[in-house]
Amino acid sequence: MIERARVALLAALLVVGLTVPALAQKPVKIGVLTPLSPPGDAAAGQFIVRGAKMGADDVNARGGVLGGRKIELVVEDDSGTPEKGAAGFRKLATQDQAVAVVGQFHSSVMTAVQALAEDFKVPVFSTQASARQITEKHLNYTFRTHVIDPDRCQMWTRWVKERGFKRAALITENTDFGVGLVDETKKAFASLYPGAELKTIIFDRAVVDLTPQLLEIKNWKPDVLLNGGIGTPMYLIAKQAYDIGLTPAVPTLISYDAPARPEYWKNLGEKGNWASFIVYYHPTMKLTPRGEAFRKKYMAEFKEDPIYGALNGYSQVVLLADALNASKSDKIDDLLKALLAGKFEGWNGTISFTRGEGPYWQQWTPPMLVTQYTKPEMPFADVKIVYPTDLKTGEWMPAPKR
C-alpha cells in the first residue's frame, strides 16, 4: 500500500514537474494584422512586420515577458480589405489566442476590426490607420500610436496658407481614409484659411486611368495638388499628373510617407521629383535610447534608414511587452489596465494612452513634418524638412519650368 502511494506520488510529481515548466514557457502571442498583398498597401505592411519582428526579437533577447515567456508573433494578411481583415482578426483572437493585435494600416480595415476587438475583448492597435472615427468612438479595446486625419488636414492647410496658395485641389480615393480626408480638409480650410478655394475629387480605388479627373483639376487651374492616394493610387496620381503637364508646374503634396520608401524612385523616376510629402519620422530626429538602438540595428540589418511603419510596429510590440510585465499577467483585463495606467518608452518619446476628448481617446500622436524632394533619386536621409517653420532644415522650392 505504501509502495503504491509512493509510486503514485512519484508519478504525480513527474507530471507536475514536466507540465509546469512547459506552461511557464508557453509563449505570449501578439497578432500582426496588416496589408501584405494588393489591393492593400503591401509595402507598408512589410515594413510594419519587419519592425514588429525586430520588437519581438528584442524583447525575447532581453529574457521575454512575465518571467521568461517568449513573445511569439502571428502574422496575418488583411489585403487592405475589411472582409479579409475581419477574418484575420477572428483567427488571431480565437484560434491563436493573441493577447493583442497590432499592424493596422488601412482605416477601412481598422474600422471593421475594432468592432470585433470589442466583441472578443482583444486590444487592437492602429499602426498607421488615421481616420478620425477610429478613436472618436471611444472604444475600450482600440488604441492608436499614429496621427489622426483632423491633425493631418489642419497641418496641410496651414502649409498651403503659409505658401500663399489660394486654390487647392484634393484628389483622393473612396475609402474611409479618402472620404475622411475630404471632410477634414473642408473643415480645416473653412476654419484656418477661409479665403482659399478647395476642389475635391474622390475616385474609385480600383480605377487606374485618372486622366479625366486630373484634366478637370488642371482645367480648374489650382495652385497646389493634394495627392490623397494610398499605395498604387498614389503612384498613379503622381505619374498621370506629370504626364498631362499638371505637375511639377503645380506643386504637389502627398498625404503620407510613402515617398520615403525605396520603391518610390523606381516607380516614378523623375516624375517623383519636386514632390512634397508628409512624414512622421526623419533621419535627423532625436530618438529615445530605445528608438536609437532600433535604428542602429535596422540599418545594420537592412542597409537603409528605417521607415516610420517599422519604427511604429517595433514600438507597439515593445510597449505591449512592457505592459504585460507591468500587469504581471497575460489576462487581457490586466493588460488593458496596464496599458491605460502606464507610460511606455516609444521610438521618439513617451507613449501614454489617456482618454481625452473626441478622437484623442487612447491616442498617442507622433510628430508630423512636411519634406520635399528636390532632385531625382534623392535619398530620404537627404530631404529637407520644409514645414513646420520651427523645425525646418531647408526652404521649400518650386520646380523650374519644364
Next chain:
Amino acid sequence: MDALLLSQYVLSGVVIGMIYSLMALGITFIYSIMKMINWGMGEFYMIGSYVQYALIVSLVGPGRWYLALPLAMGAVFVLGLVVQRFLLRPMFVGGIERRDEYATIITIALMVFFRNLAIVLGGPNQYAPPDYARPVTLGTLPISGNRFVALLATLVLLGLFYLVIKKTWVGRALRGAAQNRVGIQTAGIDVLRLDMLAFGGGVALAAAAGALLAPDFLVYPENGAISTFKGFEIIVIGGLGSILGSVVGGVLLGVIEALGSVFVSAAYKDLYGFLLLIALLVFRPTGLFGERERSV
C-alpha cells in the same frame, strides 16, 4: 462647357478605349472560336505586363521596349497554348456535357492561381518599367508618351489581326470555325488545333495591352482587374463575337466616359459606361454589332 476640356476628354477617351479594345478583341476572338468566356483574361494582361517589365530591366534594356513587346506577347501566346491544351481541351474531347460551367470554373481558377503566383514570384509591390517615350501633345490633349506609343501599337496590332483573319488560310479557317465548328471539320480542318491558336492569340492580345500600359498603369498582381472589367463592358456594347464591335465598342465606351466626365463629373467616370451598357441590354441585347443566335 469648356470646348478645350471637352476635346481633351474625348481624345483621352478614344485613346484609352482603343487600347482597351485589344482586351475586348481577345475575349471576343476566343469566344467566337471556342464558344467560351475566358474569365481569367485580366491575368494574361497582368502576366504580359510582368514579362514586359522583366525583359526590359533584365534583358533588352529600357530603350528597347519594342523588342520586349513581341517577346512578351510570344511568351503569353505559348502559355495560352499550354493552358488550352491541358486544361481547356478536355471540354471538347472528354465528353463533358456542361462546357460553359467547365470553362467558367477553369478560367476563374486560373485567375486566382495566376494572381497568387504573381505575389509569390514578384512580391506584392508595384513595379514600373521606364517610360517608352516622353510626354506628347495629341491635338489638344497633353498625353503620356507611353499611351501615345500604346495607341500606335494598338492600331498596328489591330491591322495585323485584320490581315491575318481576312487574308490568310489560317484566318479563313478561324472564320469558318467561328461560323460552324462541326461544318469545318468536314473540310478536314483540325478544329482543336484552331482552338489552341485562338486561345493563344486571344491571350496574347491581352498581354499586348498589359505590356503597352505597364509604364502608365504599373505592374502589380491585380492590375488586370480593371482592364478585364472594361473588356467585358466593351464586348457587351459592341456585341459578343464581333471584331468590329470590339473596336467600335472600345472607342464608344471611352467617349461616353469622357462626355459624362465633362457634363456631370469626372469623379463618376466609370458609371457612364455602365449606363450605356444597361441601355443597350434593354434596347439591343445583342450589342451594336452582335447577331442574334440562330438555331435549327
